[in-house]
Every structure is written in C-alpha cells, then in structure tokens.
Amino acid sequence: MKNKRSWFAFPYVIWMALFVVIPILIMTVYAVTTQDPVTQQFIPTGENFTGMGVYLSVFLRSFWLAVVATLVCLLIGYPVSYWMAKEGPRFQRVAMALIMLPMWMNFLLRTYSWMSILENNGLLNQLFQNIGVIDLHNSAGAWLTGLRNSIAIRFTEDPDSFIPAVYHPIRYFQMIGTPGAVVLGMVYNYLPFMILPIYSVIVKLDGSLIEAARDLGADSARVFSKVIFPLSLPGILSGVTMVFVPAVSTFAISQLLGGGTQMMLGDLIEQQFLGGAYNPHLGAAISMVMMVIVVVCMVVMNHFGEGEEQAVML
C-alpha cells in the first residue's frame, strides 16, 4: 500500500529530471564549448571562463549594487517588521495586505512607475523646480564660485588653477541612469521579500523569553540586542538571500532605470541570448558562474544561520 502511493512521486521525478536537471546540464555543455562558425560543431573550450576577466567591472558593479540594495532593504525592512509585530492584529493584517498588494502587479509595472518620476523632466525634477530647490542649488553654487574667485584673486590670475571649478549650473538633477536609480528600483521591488520573513519570525517570538529577560534586569536595549535580535536572525538571513539573489541577477531594472549604462550580470547574460551580441556559450558560462555564486551564498547563509540558532538554543 505504501508502495502504491510512492508511485505518485515517479512522474515528478521524471519531470524534475527533464525540466530542472537536464536544462542545467545542457547549459553546462554550452558553457564549456564554443561553436565553429563553419561546421556548426561544438568545440570544447575553457575560453568562456578564462575570457570573463573583461567583465570584472560588471561582476563588481552587480555585487556592489546588490549588496547596497540588500542593506537598504534590511535597514528599512527590519524596523518596519519589528514595529509592525508590536501593533494590534488588525493593524498587522492591513499592513500585511498592503505590503503584499504590489506583488500582484507585475514588477515591470512597478519599475516603470519610477521611470516617469526620475526622468530629467520627470515629476521629481518638476517638483524641485517648483519649490525652488534647483534655483537654490544654482545660486548656492554661484555664490560659492564667487567666494572662491574673491579669495583666489589674491593669489593667482586664474581662479581655476587655485581651486578647480566643481560647480556647473544645472537645469535638473540627473537621477535616471545613475547607480542610485538602479538601487532604488531594487529596494522598491524587493523590500517585501525582506519584510515578510523577518516579520514572520518576530511575530512568533515567545513573549515569555522577553519577560524573563526583563525580570532578570535587562533594559530595552539589552533585551533587543541579547534576545530579540538573535532570535530574529533566521528571518534576516532568509530576507537577505531573498533580496540579494534577484538583485544580483536583475536585468530589467538596470535597463529601465539605469538607462543601459549601468550594465549588470543579468544584462550581460541577456545580451548574449536575446540582445545585440549573440553568444549563448558565453551567456551560459556567465549563468553558470552566477549559479555557483548563488549556491555559495546559500550555503554560507545556511551554515551561519544554523550556527546562530544553535547558539541561541544553548
């Protein structure tokens, strides 16, 4: 009878082999070969990996932006989860619904909404213009230049050789197409992934532990640092992975908000398959590297997380 039910697993094992394992194997084959332009044969090569050094800056940029976005998500997400868990059940339910709601709009729609805000002639710059921030910036700059000139004139003919001019009058703040815009897009899209796991851990914390700590004379800060924070670490770790993995591999956000000048790993891969530079072998190789990186991150996180949990148990 038991055996009869285990038959149900069989189709899924085949399915996984077909749609999970074999695709990755094929990708591996692509990664370690190149195609002969004449005969169309696959030739084994390590070139795809050894030649990747050219893209070091893309790797670094991806990591840097993803790390920054993850940190910002954590800095916003943790307090929100923590304080939310302290509110009444009704507040919590509504807040949860509000955090989830945008996820049912596709993330491209959410990213698109930022484009019109951040453009040079966009809503934010219009606002700055209207409330006078841009004029303020320009007149402050002009005043500083004047100040510099009046000082410099005593020492030299050419003020620029004294202190180089750093100020140019602007008509808008350049926001779109900057790394900041890309990070903003990531934070906006992935913040719920940080809040949800942290919140779900904090809300389940055993209140008696906190009480016990207080009874033993700990003040609020100590209760937080010695009890609440360590206990919420699993949530943090899972939030960090859930934000970091999509952030490091994104390509739509960097294209929409980065204006194509902030190339990331995802863009690099997309370019090799469907973009302007056709080379699926290189694309597969970069995907392999990314997969390895993600797995390493997961393992490190899990290891670290388990260690912490045990420490808490003790």
Added chain:
Amino acid sequence: MKHGNRIGSRLFIGLTFLFLYLPIFLLIVFSFNAGESSAVWQGFSLDWYVSLFQNRLIMESLYTTLLVSLLATAISTFAGTFAAIGLYSLGKRRRDALLVVNDIPMMNADIVTGVSLCLFFVAFFQGWGSFAQWFNSVQGAVELPERLTLGFGTMLLAHISFNIPYVILNVAPKLRQMDKNLVDAAQDLGCTWMQAFWKVILPEIKPGIVSGALIAFTMSIDDFVISYFTAGSSTSTLAMRIYSMTKKRITPEVNAVSTLLFLSVLALLVLNNVREVRQERRAERQEIREPSFFEKLSFRFHHPSFKWVRRGVTAAMGCVFIVVVVLLTGAAYSQPVVNVCSLGEYIDEELITIFEDRTGIRVNYQTAESNEALYSLLKSGGADYDVIVTSDYMIAQLIEEDMLEELDYAQIPNFDLIDPRFRNLPYDPENRYTVPYTWGTLGIIYNANMVEEEIDSWSALYGDEYAGNVLLINNSRDALGEALLYLGYSVNTTDEAEIREAFDLIADANARGVYQAKVSDQVFQKMEGGNAAIATYYAGDYLSMLENQADGVDLRYVIPKEGSNWFVDALCVLKDAPHYDEAMEWINFMASTEANLANMDYIWYASPNTEALEQYPAYYEENSEDGEPLDPELYEIMAPPAEVLERCESYVVLPQATRKLYNDLWIELGA
C-alpha cells in the same frame, strides 16, 4: 515614553508605505491624463481606457498573462499535490535527496532558470526536428510537424516547473502533520484508496494546497524573466509587452491597464479582509491564531495555513478559469496567420487592420530592438516569424548564413513599382530575397535650445561640452560606424586597429560620463521631452520626433560633414517559413502605393515605391489638418537627393572575425 515610541514607529511604517504606494498612486493619476505625458498633467480624461480596450497588443498580452498564470497554477497545484503525497511515502533519505532537487528552481536566479530552459527547449526542438524528418520519411500514415518553436506551450511548461516546488513546499508540512494511521484506519474500515484520499487526506491537506496554489499564482503573475526567455517571439505576457514598450514610446494605456489590475486586486483583498474579520469574530472563542500567508513566500518558513484572501480568491479564480477556458476553446486558431517582425516602431498600424479586413489573414506583428537583436532572436531559435524587415548589411549576412527563403515574385506584382535605384543592390545582387521597404540616412538629432552652436560634426558625440546630455545609439554597427566616420575611416573597414581606435573614442567618452544612456527607440521619448540634447538616429524618426516635440524643444537634424550611413531596409522571408503564401500576400500589400503612402505619412521614412515617392507631397497636403503643403526641407530630409546620398556610405556585411570583434567590443563598452 511608550506613546512616543509608537508615534515614531508608526511614522516610520507610514513613510515606508508612502514609498511603496506613491509611485503606484502617480501611475494611477496619470492614467486619467488627457495628454500623452506621464509627467505633465493636461486635464482629466478617460481616453486611455478607451484606447486600452482597442489596443489589441496589450489586451492580448493581458489575456496571455492571465491564461498562463491560471493554467500553470491549476496544473502545478494538481501535479504538486500528488508529487508531495508521493514524496512523503518514500524513505527519508530518498525524499531528502529529491527535495534538494526540488529546491533548485526556487534558489536559482530567475535568469539562470530561464536561460537553461530556453537552451533545453531549443536543443529538444532540434532533436525533434531530425526525428520527425526521419519518421515522416519512413512512413506516410502520420505526418509529424518538423519545426517546433518556442511559444505559449513552452512558457506554460516553464511556469509549471517553477510553480510545482512552491506547491510541494506548502503541501508537505500538512502531510507531515497528518496522522498516518488515519488513512490506514479508513482503509481498514473498507474505503478504497481513492475514497480514503478524498475523504481523509484531501481535507487534511487542503489549506496547504490552497496556499500553494496562491503562491504559484503570485509567482506566475509576477514573473517576467522566465517568460521572456521561454515564450519565443509570437507570445507576449503583459510584462513582456511593457518591456518592449519601454524600449520605445510608452503610452498611458499601460497606466490604465496597471490601474485596472491594481484596483481588481485591491477589491479582492478588501472583500476578503471584511469577510475575514467577520469570521474571526465568530471564531474568537477558539483562540486560534492563523499564521500569515506571507511567511510562505519565504521558503525557509513554510507555514500551515493562510486564511484571508483564501476562499474569495479561490472562487474568483475558479470563475476566471472557466471563462478563460471557454474563451480559449472558442478562439479561432484556424484563421490564417502571418508572423511579422520589424525593427522598432516601423509601420502605420492601421495598415495591419486594413490588410486583415481585406484578406482575412491575421497579422502577428512584433518588433525587435535592432538588427543585431533580431539576429540573436533568430539564432536562439526563439523566433517563428515569416516576414522580417531588416537592414541591408544584416540581409547580406542572413543570406550568407542561408537563413532566408527566395521570394516568389510572381505573387508580388507590386514589386514592379519599386524604383530601379533600390533593386539589385549589393546586399541582394540578383534581387531574389528582398523587397525594399524604406530607405534613409543616419544623422545627428539635436535640441537647438540645449546646445550653444549649430552641430555639424560627429565630434559632438565625443567631446565634453554636452556631457550627460548625449545619447549613444544602442547598436554596435551604427555607434562604431559613427566613430569610424569621425576618424575618417570607412564604415566597412576590417582593419582591427581602426575599429579599436573608434571603440576607444567611444569608450573614453563613456568613461568621462558623456553619455546619459544607450538608447534605441527610447530616443523618441528622451528627445521629444527635452531630456537629452544630442542623439544619433534615423531621418524618418527625426521627423516623427518633430511632430511630437514638447514646448521649449527645438529639434534639428544634420548629416555631419564627415559623411554618414545611408541604408535600405527590406522585407524578406525566413527559411522554411510556415506561412509562405500569406507572407507573399503581406509583402505585396506592403509594396503597394497605398501602403507606402500611408506608411510614409506615419513613420516618415522614405518609400522605395516610385509612385508613392512622387505622390507624397500631394498626399501630405490632402491629409494635413489645414491643407498645409509639405515643407520641401523636410521632404529632403526624408528622401534625400542623390548628392546627399553620395556623401554617405552604405554598410556591407563584415567578415565573421570583424563581426565578432564588433560584438566583443560592444559588450566590453557596457562593462
């Protein structure tokens, strides 16, 4: 002190929500804007909602999105539930090993999953192709299709395979909690296994199934990346449609569709929240706190059940599912079709409707960002186009690689109308593969109000004067061609040193922050709105920008003194096109004087049709609002005279090694 804290914390939470909702709110506000701008309010109107429902491309993609999400949810919930039951009757060791594999799609970055599935499908199709060929040759009874392509089916498979793990993850804990003896007891009492399943197992694990289905649905509807790599060319989800729209002009129809989506989700949530509160009051005595559903999005924390939203969404999904299935079966898939792909925004879309009405052939119209992107699409096996529009040098390359089919000119009588100047050009010397579509020049477009002096040289692209306000054209051939011209070399040079010198010029300017962005059709929105000062693009597109330029923007077009590129874009048919005869009909229609006049008036690219070229100034006068004649200067930009073309060089196909160099350099530039 407690109170002070609470105000501070609520303020923080409030600000976070403001951050989350302000963009959505603005998106909604601008869906009611009378004008096309997404930044300047021009009065209230519902026009975008009306045009949304008339926009077949968006509506179809919305339908595809809902269909794929619902089908994938239904199938993966069913399959995942049984898989979970199966897994839980295996031994622990085997089960754990399988669960590790189960985790892979959830852990992996979307793009890796998408890429690996794409490669898998394409490899499978190749294998299938040779099998079907062999099979059809050895027997005549059953005819297997020899050519499969990516499409709705492959996208659905991909969605199912990334959804199943989430279903399993939600059902599994319920199975673990279930008392194993219950099933045995039921069977001892005479139930068959099926009965035991329906009466005992299912009720026990139902909450897990429901929350699994919900997460699957959420994942499907939020997905873009995996669909993008597995849907091929002729299927688009809403996200893919928007992505391709962001590459050119986004219309506020997108705002309208977002608003509708948002409001329907909001309504569902509110409804359920109300129900929930009522139920909770009733169940207050039982003191059971239902853990939140959201925990489950984190695969480390699977939680037993999810109550709010549950029943309402299930019911709504059931209804939508039935409607969708009915619609699907009703959809007339027997209608003849032709799949067309062209570069960017490149047709008067009314022509599609006219053609469809006249011939009954459905036109599936897609666009590619550039010649190079189109080539990638064709190569990666994702495309099932019949007709493509691409440029001279790319045509030569496609012919060289045997990717084009010869045309049957007997079916294209309108080819006789094509000006002999545009026949038998070097890219297709015997004119066996192509019918010219448009021709024109590449030049500099600048906003006279944002530059100090008249621009007449490519040097404007590489100096610091306009740093941050220059747009670099996002394709290697044009971008490097411009730099080569500036340096005084031929655009067709194969000398590596010359090409590298041109590349260094661009890379250096890029490093100094000269370029605001790399753009293709985004150039329209950037230049029209005064968001950038200088760009390089095609003459026809300059004329469209001129029509749409915002107040305070004064756009000019110049062919720099160093010379430029002149191009012919032509219609051609891909090898083994499944709809060859329909393709001929489409090409013939597009070569007609009527279509060429309408197209010239809409996209502003010069036509190669002799009659259309002659008649256009009169046609313009007739169709313009106040009977105003066509400015001869503009006509000259559109269809430049021979002496201008003499200053320009056309691209020829580069040898393989040079093409690879172009590719490598282009990628390096982004890096």
